[in-house]
């Protein structure tokens with residue numbers, strides 16, 4: 001796990017509208033933080049800046065003491081469940097969950113162990129060979145969570161997990 | 163008769179007419195390919211090969227034993243496949259950029275591509291003939307591959323960028339968060355999702371190259387690069403005053419087979435609705 005410090009984070013989209021305006025939050029190692037706010041107040045935008053999918057207009061994003069503003073998402077080692085899950089429709093549930101491990105070229109045995117462990121935790125054992133298109137909304141969400149938790153990520157971000 | 167039944171009968175009659183219209187020439191050429199040369203030249207032969215003396219498989223044996231025809235098949239397969247692979251690979255990369263990036267002159271690139279696709283083929287043949295002889299690529303594979311690519315690339319780019327636009331941005335973003343480079347996200351997520359588009363583009367390109375006659379006949383002079391459609395027109399046989407119609411028919415059937423096989427093979431790959439289930443249901 002890791003610490004995340006946000007210092008005066010501002011995000012202005014192309015049209016100049018400030019979606020996130022001067023946010024400073026420190027998240028301690030192991031801390032559990034929930035952001036609550038009305039739709040459109042910038043929750044997703046903030047999470048996307050933390051994982052690196054959105055450029056930060058001004059302010060500093062610091063993870064484990066290192067300024068990560070200019071790091072690509074893959075170099076930040078954070079896991080995120082997207083608001084709409086963003087599962088890979090051409091892959092089975094098993095392969096969806098294994099995807100991050102395959103990218104890291106982990107050995108086949110380790111991949112299998114971790115995927116099965118995640119699927120047991122999330123109660124997905126019966127669905128491992130199915131495609132996301134045939135699953136219910138709740139099942140899809142659990143697949144998205146499985147994909148996030150198989151990795152040894154520094155932090156886990158969930159966008160509207162309820 | 164009520165209106166419903168009338169509609170159904172009308173539809174059926176329409177179907178039959180269209181089928182006859184499309185398949186009769188094909189049936190005729192297949193029948194012709196089994197006839198003997200005498201049957202073709204003697205008076206008015208019937209529809210079925212037996213009626214005027216059939217030739218069995220002899221025409222096919224003759225055509226496939228013909229050195230020039232075999233060489234033409236090889237040329238056609240090689241040229242069409244190369245043009246298809248290069249064209250689809252280039253178009254995939256271009257279409258991805260067009261669909262995902264905002265850059266200056268994007269509209270211009272797309273419009274220019276379309277204009278090129280609509281250019282009349284014959285208007286280019288003369289200049290190309292001259293240029294290719296200067297460059298030393300007249301009567302070579304590459305001399306045909308280049309024009310085939312420039313005529314099919316625009317269509318492939320347009321088809322593929324439409325497919326790419328349908329794929330949610332978040333697919334790639336999820337892959338990047340999972341630890342993929344941009345290239346890995348493209349190759350492992352976007353390309354498989356765009357596969358139906360890739361196959362559509364491949365079929366269109368292959369058809370264009372395989373069926374082309376104008377470039378094939380004017381940019382080649384020997385069997386070194388002459389493709390099937392051009393080679394068939396050179397197929398005269400022993401007696402120049404008696405075109406070997408049944409041999410030509412057999413050749414035409416042989417030339418059609420790879421295309422049919424290809425369509426059957428790719429058709430199964432073109433599955434619509436592949437992105438179903440990507441996002442919240």
Ligand SMILES: Nc1ncnc2c1ncn2[C@@H]1O[C@H](COP(=O)(O)OP(=O)(O)O)[C@@H](O)[C@H]1O
Nearest residue numbers: 013014015019038039040041042043044045046
């Ligand atoms: N790509 C974008 N371009 C311009 N404005 C955007 C974009 N994405 C989000 N916004 C704006 O940013 C604000 C915050 O959006 P978002 O972070 O999605 O809110 P939340 O997740 O809290 O509902 C909204 O006003 C929205 O209109």
Ligand SMILES: [Mg+2]
Nearest residue numbers: 043044045083
């Ligand atoms: Mg949101």
